[in-house]
Amino acid sequence: MPDTDVAQSFPDLLRTQIGHWFTTAQQYLAAAVYFDSNRLPQLAGHTYVRSREQYANALRMTQYLLDRDIEVRIGGLGDIRSTFDNPHAATAFLVQTEQTCSTRIGDLTRSARLSGDYLGERFIQWFAEEQMKNVAEMNRLLAVLDRADGRLFEVEEFVARELRTQVRSDITAPKMAGAMQNN
Secondary structure (H helix, E strand, O other): OOOHHHHHHHHHHHHHHHHHHHHHHHHHHHHHHHHHHOOOHHHHHHHHHHHHHHHHHHHHHHHHHHHOOOOOOOOOOOOOOOOOOOHHHHHHHHHHHHHHHHHHHHHHHHHHHHOOOHHHHHHHHHHHHHHHHHHHHHHHHHHHHHHHOOOHHHHHHHHHHHOOOOOOOOOOOOOOOOOOOOO
């Protein structure tokens, strides 16, 4: 039988992560507006999409808690950075944000495993895979910005050519709270 204190930590960490996802969504939105204000439509478009994906992740975790009949609490947002020295600095900040998120997803996985919550561990695996892709994508974008050495037109061409500017559809993704379901 799982230890009660450890078993409680997974739902608590999940509720906390919901707040982090909402904050991350808002952070991506702030970065998108920064890119838009600097007339970088491809970077802005990509970042707007990433904002919606982060928001969707918060709703996926919310739905999980609802489905398990576990209390859901939606709190306020963390600090949002809306000014950057340049596009490289904005992207580097988003890379750090994704890396922090990956650490939190790892903590969630560990907590579910230690508490013996197989359903929770299974649920979090999708997020772990997504985080690996997200960190790789943002690191790739940062590397392109480094190589472009200030030639932002080339970065814009790369984003248009290589990065999706539409919300990714994944049939394996957990369902979102508030989304229409065909079940």
